[in-house]
Amino acid sequence: MQGSGSLSNYQDFEDRHIGPSASDEAQMLGVLGYSDIKKFIADVVPENIHIAKQLKDVLDGPKSEVDVIAELRQIASQNQVFTSLIGSGYYGTITPPVIKRNVLENPAWYTAYTPYQPEISQGRLEALFAFQTVICDMTSLALANASMLDEGTAAAEAMTLARRSSKTSDDAVFLIEEHVHPQTKAVVITRAKPLGIKVVEVDSGHVARDGFDGEFFGLLVQYPDTTGEICEYSQVTQYAHSKNALVIAATDLLALTLLKAPGEWGADIAVGSAQRFGIPMGFGGPHAGFMAVRTGLERSLPGRLVGQSVDSHGNPAFRLALQTREQHIRRDKATSNICTAQVLLANMSAFYAMWHGPKGLAQIAERIHGFASRLQKVSSSRNDIVFDTVTVDVKNAEAIHKAAQAKKINFGKVSDTAIRISFDETTTEKTFADVLEILGLSNASASQIADSVKRTSAYLQHPVFNTYFSETAMLRYLRTLADRDLALDRTMIPLGSCTMKLNATTEMEAVTWPEFASLHPFAPVEQTRGSRLLIDQLSKWLVEITGYDAVSLQPNAGSQGEFAGLLAIRNYHDSRGDQGRNICLIPSSAHGTNAASAVMAGMKVVVIECDDAGNVSVDDLKAKIAEHGSALAALMVTYPSTHGVFESAISEICELVHDGGGQVYVDGANLNALVGTAQPGKFGADVSHLNLHKTFCIPHGGGGPGVGPVIAKAHLAPFLPNHPMDALAGPATGPGPISAAPFGSASILPISWAYIRLMGGEGLTHATEVAILNANYMASRLKSSYPILYTGNKGLVAHECILDVREITKVSGVTVDDIAKRLMDFGFHAPTMSFPVAGTLMIEPTESEDVIEMNRFIDAMIAIRGEIQEIIDGKIAVEESALRHAPHTIGAIAATNWERSYPRERGAFPATLTGLIPGELIGAKGKYWPTTGRIDGAYGDRNLVCSCPPIEAFA
Template identity: 65%
Template sequence: MSSVRSNFADRHIGPDAKQIKFMLDELSEKELEAFISKVVPANIALTHKISSVLPDAISEVDALLELRELAAENRVVKSLIGVGYYGTITPPVILRNVLENPSWYTAYTPYQPEISQGRLEAIFAFQTVVTDLTGLDVANASMLDEATAAAESMTLARRVWQGSDDSVFVIDEGLHAHIKAVIATRAAPLGIEIVEVSPLKNEINAIAKPIFGAVFAQVSSDGEIRDLGDAIDLVHSHSGLAVIACDLLALTIFKSAKEIGADIAIGSAQRLGVPMGFGGPHAGFMAVRNGLERSLPGRLVGQSVDAHENPALRLALQTREQHIRRDKATSNICTAQVLLAVMSAFYAMWHGPQGLTEIAKQIRAKSYALRSALKKAGLRVSEGEIFDTFTIDRIDSNSVAEKLLSVGFNVRIKGTDSLGITIDETITEEDLHTISSAFGAKYSKVSAPDIESAFARVGKFLEHPLFNTYHSETSMLRYLRSLADRDLALDRTMIPLGSCTMKLNATTEMIPVTWREFSDLHPFAPSDQSTGIRKVIDQLSSWLISITGYDAVSLQPNAGSQGEFAGLLAIRNYLDAKGEQKRKICLIPSSAHGTNAASAVMAGMQVVVIACDEEGNVSIDDLKLKISEYHGTLAALMVTYPSTHGVFEEAISEICSLIHAAGGQVYVDGANLNALVGLAKPGEFGADVSHLNLHKTFCIPHGGGGPGVGPVIAKAHLAPFLPNHPMDKSSGPSTGPGPVSSAPFGSAGILPISWSYIRMMGGDGLTKATQIAILSANYLAAKLDPHFPVLYRGKNGYIAHECIIDLRGITKSTGVTVDDVAKRLMDHGFHAPTVSFPVAGTMMIEPTESEDLREMDRFINAMVLIRAEIADIEQGELAVEESPLRFAPHTSADLLRDDWDRKYSREVGAFPSGINTELGAIGKYWPTVGRIDGVYGDRNLVCSCLPISELAIN
C-alpha cells in the first residue's frame, strides 16, 4: 500500500515513489537524502528537521475543520465604516466562474500574449472601465491598492518634474488616513517634502516652494464633495501635476477626473464586486492624460496585430518596467492585481452603465434619506453635497457605536464626539430603519436632490458592446468560458517558468477564501471581531519565522516588490538610528531581478552592480573590490539565494560575513525559497532580512498577474523598523516607518491559503516538496543538456530548483531565437519557460515539485522535437524563415487556409508532438492568435476598448 497517496503532501507532490526512484536512477543517484546533500552546500544545510518547530501535518478535512473553527471566531457585522472599504455584492456567476475557477486563478502574468488573450481582454476591459469613468486617456492594468496608487502618483509627478529640486508634494487633508500614511512612507527615503492642506482654504497659495504635484480627494474621507477647480489651477500654475483620488462608482454620477481638470486619477476598484477580505486583495487603479503614459507604473495592456494582421492584445511599453529598466524603472512593481481587476471589469459588464449608475443613485439616495432622518431628530450632521458618507458631531460616539453594534452595524468612530457613516450597495431600506432607530430617529424614504451642476457628470460612458451585452447569466457564463478557453493556465499544463514557482494551488487551500467570515471583514472593524483571522496571521507568521530562521515578520506587503522596499527601508532606518546616515550604497549582482535595483532606489539608496564569474556566482574578487571602494558608505547587499542562475553558491556565508565586516546588512531575496524550505534557513546562514513570495513558495495562486503577498521577515535588530499602520497599532512596531499598503495586514483575505498549505504539509512534507523540486529540476536538466546545454551548475555538477539552457549558439548558427522556441512550445500545448532572464538568449526552467514524471517527460519530448526542427535548419533542409519555428504559434485559422504554401505539412504545424499524443488525455490547445507584433503595438498605442467603427486594422 506504499503507493497509495494517503496524505496531502502526497497529493501536492507530483512524482510518486516509483517516479522519484526513476529520476534518481537517471542521475545515477541511489537515495534522495544523499542526492540533496550533494546539491545543498554543507555549510548552510540544516542539522535538524523543521518538523521539530512546526505542527504535525493534518488531513485536508481536518484543515478545513480547524480553519472553520478559526473563522467562527470572527464576527461579521455590516459595515458603515467606509474609508476605502465597502460592502459589495459579488455576482455569483463571477464568484463561481472567475474567483473560484482555476482557469483564472492559476494563470501567470501574460508575458506570452498568444496564449493569454482571454485574460488580456479582461484586463483591457478593466482599463476601459477606468478610462471611461475617469475620463482620462490611459489606465494601467491595476495597482496594488489605493494608497500604493497614490504614492506611485507622487513619484510619477516627481519623475516628470523639470523644475527646482527644492519642490514639495501637496496632499489633501481630506484623504483617508491610510493613503496619507503610505505617501509619507514613500516620500521619506526619497527626501520628498509633504505639505498637507485644505484645498478649500486657499492654503496652497501660502506655500512658498514650487509644487511638483498634489493629490486631492474628490470625495473627502468625511464624505464631502468639493469643488477642486481652483486648487488644481494653482497646482498647474506651478507646472505641477494634479492627482484626484476618486471612487469609480461615484464617477457614474459625479464629474470625471478629466472634467475636474486632473492629470492623474487614482483609487480602488474594490467596491466593484470584490469582497473586503480584511483589507485585500483588491485592485487599485491609475489613469493618466496623454503624454504621461510612458511614465505610468505597472502593467499596461495594449492592442497590436498578429502575424496575420488580426487584432491581438499584449503587454505594452514594457521598457518602462523593472525587469528591463532596473534602477531606472518607473516603479519596482512587477505584480498587479489582475484576478481582482478582472472581477471588477466583469462586475461592470454584468451591470452595464445603466446598472452601475442605478447602484450609485441608490447609494446616494439612501445616504441623503438617512442623513435627513437623523437631522430631523435633532442630530448635528454634516451638510453639503455627498455621495455615500456623512458625519455626525456633538454626540457620545462610543455609546452610539455600541448601540449600533448591538443591532448589527459597525460605524466609524472619528473621536469622542464624532461619528462617520458610509452607505454601500448592501445596505437595505430595513437596515436604514434599524440604524435610524438606534439614534432615536424615524426613517422615511425621501428623494435625494439633484446633483449640483458644479459636481454632476456630463456625457456617457462604457458604450462599448462589452458593457452592454452580458447581462443574462447564460450570456455572461458563456463569455467567461470563452475567455478562459483562450488562455493556458495550470489547469491545462505545467508552466515551467524559472523564478516563478508555478506549483499546485490546491482546491482545499482555496476554499476558505470565499467564506464570508474572512471575505466580509472590514480591515478597520473593532479588533474583537477579527479574532480568527488574527490567529491565522499570528500562526502563519510564527511558522514562517520557524521555516526561515528569522525573528520577526510583517505580512503587510501585498507584493514581493513591497516586501523588498520594506526590507531595504528597515536597513536604512536601522543604519540611520545608529548615526550612519552616509551608508546608502546597495550592492546588487548583475544577475539580480530588476525589482531589486528599483526597490533600492525607492528606499533612497544608490545601486552599485557586482560582477558574476563564469560559473554564474557572485564574483568574490569584485565584491571585495566594491566593499573596499564603498567601505564607509556601504548600506547593504541584495542577493538572491539560490542565485538567479539556478545554483547554490558555496560562498554565501562568506559573502554575508564580508558585508557584515564592512558595516553593511545582507538582504536575501526570497524569490527562490522553494529550494530552501526544510534544507537551509537564510536567517541562520548570514542574512539580516528577506522578503518571501507567498504566491510562489506558499501556494497563493498568481491570478494571471496578481494577487501576491510579499512578507518582509528580519532578524531581531531590524524588527523595530518593520512596517506599522496608523489605524491598527497591533500591525507593527511603534518605531516602524509607517505602512507600505492600505491595510494593516495587506492582502489578509488570501493568507488562509498559505496557512492551509503549511498546516497540511507539515515540516516533513514541506522538506520533501523542496527535495522533489530540486530532483525534478536536475532530471530535466540532465535530459535537456544533450540538446540544449545547461549554462550553470553547482559544485557537484547539479543545479538548484531551476536550470538555464543556452540557446545563444543555436541563434548564432541558425537564426532561431528563444522567442521562436517559446512560440513553438505553444503548438505543443506548453507555456514557455522564462525567456532571456537572467541571461539574454537563454531559457530558465522550473518544474516545481507538483509536476509528475509524465508531464515533465511530455515537456522534454517537446523540447527534443523542437531541437530536431532546429537541426533541419542546421542541415540546410529549410531556412529559418521557412521553419515551423518562425511561423509558430499556429492557429486553426492559419492551418485551414486554402493557400498552404509552407515547406512543412499542416499536421506538423498543428500536431508537432504527433496527433495521437496531442489528442490524448489533455486535448489539443489551440492558440487563438498568431505571433504578435510588439513594435506595432507600442508605436500605435491603444489601451482601452475603441468604438466598433475604429476596431478594424487599416
C-alpha cells in the same frame, strides 16, 4: 479519506501535492546516479548551510484535508461579521455568483501567470483591456494601466510620477489635502521620506483662494473625501497647473457614475481602488488598485499596460505594451518596482462592470446616494454635498458606537463628538432604519446629486459593457475568454523563478467564506480575532521555516516586501547614526525589482559582477566593499542564485558584508529550494521577503494577487512596517505602512496557512527535495540537446536550470522567442526567456509536476531541437520553418492556400508528425489551439491603443 481520528491518512495531501510517486522519484534518482534522495540533496545544498533543526521538529505534523477545513472553520468562527459602515475606502459589495463561481473559484483564471506570452493569454488580456477601459471611461482620462496593488500604493506611485513629470525644482514639496483617507496619507509619507520628498498637508480650499507659500510639484485630493464631502476642485487644479504642478485625484469608481469625472475638472492623474466593483473587503485585500493619466504621461505610467497590436496574419490581438518602462528591463531606472499587480481582481471588477452595465451601475450608485442623502437631511451633518458618506456630529460618540455594535453595525470613528457612516451596495432598508433608531432620528426622502457636481458625460458605451446581462451570455463569455488562455489547469508552466506549483482546492476553499471575506480592515479588534489568530500562527510558522525572528505580512507583493526590507535596513543604519550608508550592492544577475526597490529606499545601486561559473564574484565584492567603505548599506542577493545554483560561498559573502558594516538582504524568490534544507536567517542574512504566491501556494491569478511578507532578524524587527489604523499591525517604531491595509491581502492568507498545515514540516521538506530533483532530472535529460549554462557541485542545479540557446541562435538563426512560440503548438507555456542571461531559457518544474508531464515537455523540447537541426543542416531556411511561423492557429492551418515549406500537419500537430520522437505528446489532453499568430510588439508600441474605442467608432 477519513476525518479526524486514528484512521486518518495524514500523508494523503502530501501525495496529492507532490507530483512524482515514490517509484518515480527512484527512477529519476537513478537517472542522476543516486539511490537515496537525502544523499542527492546533500550533494546539491552546500554542507555549511544545511539546516540544523529539522522542520518536522518545529512544525506540527500534517493534517488531513478534512481536518484542516474543520480547523479553519473553528478559526473563522472567532470572527464576527458585522454590517460595517466604516467606509474609508472599503465598502460592502455583492460579488455576482456567476463571477464568483466562474472566475474567482475557477483555476482557468486563478492559476495563470502574468501574460508575457500574449498568444496564449488573449482571454485575460482582453479582460484587462476592458478593465483599463472602465478606468479610462469613469475617470475621463486618456490611459489607464492594468491594475495597481491598492489605493494607497497607487497614490504613492502617482506622487513619484508627478515628481518625474513636473518641471519644478528638486526642492519642491508634495501637497496632500487634509481629508484624504488616513491610510493613503500614511503610505504616501512612508514612500516620500527615503526619496527626500517633503509632504505638506493642506486645506485645498485655502490653497485655491490664497495660494501656497512655496514651490510644489503635486497635489493629492480625495474625491469624494474621507468625510464624505464632494468638493469642487477645478479652481485649485487651475492654480496647481499655473505653478507647473500635477493634480492627483484619489477617487471612487462607483461615485463617478454620478459625479463629474476627474479628467473633466482637470486632474492629471486619477488613482483609487476597484474594490466596490464586486470584490469583498477581505479584511483589507486583495483588491485592484488603479491609475489613469492624461495624454503625455503614458511613458511614465508604472505597472503593466495592455495594448492592442496585430498578429502575423494581420488580426487584432492584445499584448503588454511599453514594457521598456518596467523593472525587468530598466532595473534601477524603471518607473516603479511593481511586478505582480492584481490581475485576478481587476478582471473580476471588469466583469462586474459588464454584468451591470452603465445603467445598472448608476442604479446601484443612486440607491446608495439615496440612503446618504436621507441621513444627511435629518442629522447634524457636517457635509454640504455627499455621495455615500455622512459625517455626523453627536453628543457622545462612544455611546453611539456601543449602541450600533449592539445591533451588529460598525460606524466610522471620527472623534468623541462625531461619527462617520458610509452606505454601500449591501445596505438594506432594515439597516438604514437601524441607523436612524441608533441616532434617534426620523426618516426623510432622498434627494438628487447637486447639479454643480453631477456627471452629464456618458461612460461604458462599448458593446462589451452592454451585452452580457443574462447569466447564460455571461457564462459563455467567461468560458470563451478562459479557453483563449493556457493556465496550470491544462499544462505545466515551467517558468524559472516563478514557482508555478499546485494551488490545491482545499487551500483555496476558505477565501470566499464570509467570515474572512466580509471583514472591514478597520473593524474593532474583538470582531477580527479569528483572522488575527490565523495571521499570528502563519507568522510563527514562517519564522520557524526561515530562521528569522520577526515578520510583517503587510506587503501585498514581493516588490513591496523588498521595499519594506530595504527600508528596515535604511532605518536601522539611521538609528545608529550611520545616515551616510546608502550604497546597495546588487549582483548583475539579480531580479530587476531589486535595483528598482533599492532606489525607492533612497539607496544607490552598485553592481557586483558574476564569475564564469555564474556565482557572485567574491573578489569583486571585496573590492566594492573596500571602495565604498562607510557608505555600504546592504548587499541584495538571491539564493539560490537566479542562475539556478547554490553558491557555496554564501556564508562567506554575508560575513564580508557584515564586516564592512552592511546588512544582507536575501531575496526570497527562490525559497522553494530552501524550505526544510537551509534557512537564510541562519546562514547569514538579516532580512528577506518571501513570495507566498510562489513557495506557499497562493495562485498567481494571471498577474496577481500576491503576498510578499518581509521577515527579519531581531535587530531589524523594530523597523518593520506598522499602520496608523491598527496598533497591533507592527512595531510602534516602524516607518509607517507600505500597503493600504494593516495586514495587506489578508483574505488570501488562509491559502498559505492551509498549505503549511496540510504538509507539516516533513512534507514541506520533501516538497523542496522533489522540486530540486525534478529540476535536475529535466536538466539531465535536456543537456544533450541544449547546454545547461550554470551548474553547481557535481554538475547539479538547484530547483531550476538555464538552457543556453545562444550558440544555437548563432548557427541556425533560431531564437528563444521562436522556441517559446513553437512550444505553444505542443500545448506548453514557455520557460522564462532571456533572464537572467539573454538568449537563454530558464526552467522550473516545481515539485507538483509528475514525470509524465515533465517527459511530455522534455520530448517537446527535443522535438524542437530536431527541427532546429533541420535548419542547421540546410533542409529548410529558418524564415520558412515552423519555428519562425509559430504559433499556428486553426485559421492558418485550415486556410485554403498553404504556401509554406512544411506540411500543415507539422504546424498543427508537431508532436505526432515530425517523426523525431516516438509516441504521441498530445494524448488524451486534446489539442490546444493558440487563438492568434505571433504578435507584433513593435507595432503595438508605435500605435498605442489601450482602451476600447468610443461608440462612434461602431457607427
